[in-house]
Amino acid sequence: MVAAGDEIVTGRRSRFRRALSNGPVAVFLILMGLFWMTPTFGLFVSSFRSAADSTTSGWWTVFSEPRQLTLEPYERLLSNDSLMTALFNTAKITIPASLLVVLVAALAAYAFAWIDFRGREPMFLLVIALLVVPLQMALIPVARLFGNVGLFGTVWAAIVFHVAFGLPFAIFLLRNFFIGIPHELLEAARIDGASEWAIFSKIVLPLGMPAIASLLIFQFLWTWNDLLVGLVFTDQSSAPITVFIRDQLRQFSSNLDVIAPAAFISMIVPLIVFFAFQRYFVQGLLAGSIK
Amino acid sequence: MASSAADVRPAVGPQSGETNLQRPPGAAKRWLALLFLAPALFLLGAIVVYPTIDTIAQSFQDDTTRSFVGLDNYQRAAQSDTIVTAIKNNAIWVLSAPAIITSLGLMFAVLTERVKFATAIKIIVFMPMAISFLATGVIWRVTMYEPSPELGLLNAVIGKASEVTGGAGGYPTARVLPDAPVEQVASGAVVVREPLEAGGTALVGLTAIAEGDVPADAVQAVDAEAPQDGLAVVVWRDFKPGGGEAGVVEDGEVGLPGAEVQVLDSSGEVVASDVTAADGTVTFEGLGEGPFTPQVAASTFSEGFTGIRWLGADLVTPAIIAAFCWMWGGFALVVIGAGLSALPRDVLEAARVDGANEWQTFRHVTFPLLAPVLGVVFVTMVINVLKIFDIILMAPGASQDEANVIALEMYRSAFTSRQYGLGSVIAVLIFVLVIPIMILNIRRFRRED
Numbered sequence: 043m044v045a046a047g048d049e050i051v052t053g054r055r056s057r058f059r060r061a062l063s064n065g066p067v068a069v070f071l072i073l074m075g076l077f078w079m080t081p082t083f084g085l086f087v088s089s090f091r092s093a094a095d096s097t098t099s100g101w102w103t104v105f106s107e108p109r110q111l112t113l114e115p116y117e118r119l120l121s122n123d124s125l126m127t128a129l130f131n132t133a134k135i136t137i138p139a140s141l142l143v144v145l146v147a148a149l150a151a152y153a154f155a156w157i158d159f160r161g162r163e164p165m166f167l168l169v170i171a172l173l174v175v176p177l178q179m180a181l182i183p184v185a186r187l188f189g190n191v192g193l194f195g196t197v198w199a200a201i202v203f204h205v206a207f208g209l210p211f212a213i214f215l216l217r218n219f220f221i222g223i224p225h226e227l228l229e230a231a232r233i234d235g236a237s238e239w240a241i242f243s244k245i246v247l248p249l250g251m252p253a254i255a256s257l258l259i260f261q262f263l264w265t266w267n268d269l270l271v272g273l274v275f276t277d278q279s280s281a282p283i284t285v286f287i288r289d290q291l292r293q294f295s296s297n298l299d300v301i302a303p304a305a306f307i308s309m310i311v312p313l314i315v316f317f318a319f320q321r322y323f324v325q326g327l328l329a330g331s332i333k
Numbered sequence: 334m335a336s337s338a339a340d341v342r343p344a345v346g347p348q349s350g351e352t353n354l355q356r357p358p359g360a361a362k363r364w365l366a367l368l369f370l371a372p373a374l375f376l377l378g379a380i381v382v383y384p385t386i387d388t389i390a391q392s393f394q395d396d397t398t399r400s401f402v403g404l405d406n407y408q409r410a411a412q413s414d415t416i417v418t419a420i421k422n423n424a425i426w427v428l429s430a431p432a433i434i435t436s437l438g439l440m441f442a443v444l445t446e447r448v449k450f451a452t453a454i455k456i457i458v459f460m461p462m463a464i465s466f467l468a469t470g471v472i473w474r475v476t477m478y479e480p481s482p483e484l485g486l487l488n489a490v491i492g493k494a495s496e497v498t499g500g501a502g503g504y505p506t507a508r509v510l511p512d513a514p515v516e517q518v519a520s521g522a523v524v525v526r527e528p529l530e531a532g533g534t535a536l537v538g539l540t541a542i543a544e545g546d547v548p549a550d551a552v553q554a555v556d557a558e559a560p561q562d563g564l565a566v567v568v569w570r571d572f573k574p575g576g577g578e579a580g581v582v583e584d585g586e587v588g589l590p591g592a593e594v595q596v597l598d599s600s601g602e603v604v605a606s607d608v609t610a611a612d613g614t615v616t617f618e619g620l621g622e623g624p625f626t627p628q629v630a631a632s633t634f635s636e637g638f639t640g641i642r643w644l645g646a647d648l649v650t651p652a653i654i655a656a657f658c659w660m661w662g663g664f665a666l667v668v669i670g671a672g673l674s675a676l677p678r679d680v681l682e683a684a685r686v687d688g689a690n691e692w693q694t695f696r697h698v699t700f701p702l703l704a705p706v707l708g709v710v711f712v713t714m715v716i717n718v719l720k721i722f723d724i725i726l727m728a729p730g731a732s733q734d735e736a737n738v739i740a741l742e743m744y745r746s747a748f749t750s751r752q753y754g755l756g757s758v759i760a761v762l763i764f765v766l767v768i769p770i771m772i773l774n775i776r777r778f779r780r781e782d
Contacts, residue, residue, distance in 0.1 A: 101486075172377065176760070
């Protein structure tokens with residue numbers, strides 16, 4: 043009895059102590075959270091200030107002078123044809139590139155997971171080896187190749203490159219997911235005489251949706267945020283928004299009123315995707331964090 | 334995922350011989366597999382595998398004719414200062430960023446477990462992951478790293494802090510006239526040329542002070558009367574519109590309040606100090622005989638904090654690394670957090686019941702159990718950092734060479750100066766650096782499967 047009573051007391055005491063020590067932890071985490079938000083918030087505020095205000099005072103002065111806030115930078119950007127073209131190009135590259143990676147990788151992943159063929163193991167090891175190949179290794183020859191086949195300077199050059207370099211990770215992720223689908227389901231379908239294509243499209247794809255969603259989001263963000271591929275393979279008419287911002291960045295201080303809203307516009311879509319599909323994004327990260 | 338597949342397969346083992354009869358025979362299966370694999374194999378072959386081999390070949394070849402040149406390109410790379418700087422910077426990156434990010438993630442993961450608003454913190458810290466490297470660079474450059482304390486938040490905060498601990502004087506622009514009875518010495522202080530006996534008045538006329546820098550409470554300067562056993566000092570703006578006589582306190586010339594005046598004895602010791610009043614005067618009593626040398630202290634003319642050049646040549650790499658850590662801290666938090674919540678609770682509880690305190694539990698139980706996850710985060714960051722590219726572009730043109738890294742130099746060599754051989758050498762270098770990680774991945778896969 044006495045021992046049990048003691049236990050309760052110490053239990054209560056340690057809980058009390060933990061609550062006490064959690065006070066500073068909470069304060070610290072709140073401060074860190076505020077600090078982490080500050081840069082993004084600062085850019086958001088900066089994007090609503092005029093060129094004149096941006097060059098004479100810090101963005102935080104809007105708190106004392108809220109009348110600085112203006113839609114003018116955005117109005118100017120929206121009427122800026124080269125920016126709108128670049129934003130549109132980013133979408134034209136990102137959407138097909140993301141969908142194609144998923145489609146091509148799902149087909150391959152199905153073969154790796156469920157078709158028993160000779161050479162499967164070494165081939166899949168090759169895919170794993172390709173996971174970490176830096177895309178710098180391919181830039182020069184592929185630029186030549188695209189030049190020869192007339193793709194260079196088009197959005198398709200960027201799309202094809204993104205798809206190819208997205209494949210190793212995509213195949214790896216999907217194969218690992220597909221292989222976890224209960225064997226009986228597939229065997230039953232095979233006995234019923236379903237074709238491999240039917241099994242793939244009617245059973246594996248629907249069951250693989252969680253992994254496919256993760257992959258799609260991951261690929262979308264990766265492609266949307268890319269600069270290097272756009273810089274190498276696109277020209278003025280097909281360049282994505284990151285290339286536009288980079289060009290602005292070269293003659294910087296004079297055009298903060300263009301850069302801040304342009305950067306913010308480029309962030310809006312990934313941020314929406316991030317907040318809407320956060321769960322899948324995290325799953326994708328956890329599944330493939332060796333890339 | 335892999336383990337669940339392993340669970341399933343043996344269970345259906347006895348049936349597989351039977352179902353094999355219904356499946357297409359070996360050769361046909363191979364064709365079928367090839368059909369499913371064809372698009373992926375074509376793309377990987379044409380865009381990844383073949384170009385990789387071709388880049389290795391190009392690294393031993395002439396830029397355009399592609400004739401074999403042996404190790405020429407490698408020698409040129411080794412002799413290039415820019416490439417050596419880039420390699421050094423990448424070494425700094427590899428040695429710092431992965432360790433910082435892993436520790437940050439671990440700290441956040443452990444701490445967020447103890448608070449109710451863990452999810453909110455995770456989302457906030459994780460959010461920069463959705464943003465491009467380029468946007469991260471822009472964000473930090475625009476909001477945090479501007480060199481002027483007026484524009485960059487970091488410098489503004491430091492400036493405020495240094496104002497509290499001294500900081501800028503009231504009259505940073507003030508100068509003395511060349512033939513005045515006072516002179517500005519190297520330390521910045523304005524010193525009276527001829528020492529004064531007790532009862533004397535020192536006139537310190539200053540010029541080059543903008544109207545806006547004169548405090549609002551300043552009034553007409555007064556040629557003060559000194560006490561018998563002391564001194565008087567007048568610090569005033571020796572200027573009035575339309576001229577006036579230099580070195581004389583005239584109507585329309587205002588005193589300069591807030592100037593710190595020190596009185597030095599003949600040995601150079603400060604024997605008294607005070608601050609000027611609204612009319613620019615300050616009097617010292619009970620000093621004794623003299624002679625004395627009054628001076629306006631250097632702090633009055635100090636320019637104060639003018640801003641750290643975060644993206645200047647000296648600090649640019651650490652500054653960009655900080656922005657990078659801001660971006661990837663959330664990744665580490667989420668991955669380590671997931672590892673942490675998968676830890677066996679009973680082991681942790683057992684340690685606590687055995688009387689281990691929080692730190693001991695962390696040090697001897699949590700940390701060793703988390704080691705594999707920490708390893709994954711660390712290795713992921715190393716790969717990431719070896720390929721670091723876009724975020725460097727936040728550095729202004731002047732310091733971009735100082736911040737250079739191999740992936741950026743690869744782009745520059747190959748696509749700005751069209752030196753394909755040199756660019757290929759750098760690409761091969763990055764490739765060689767990731768090969769150990771490639772082997773690690775393959776080994777891990779073989780073990781797990």
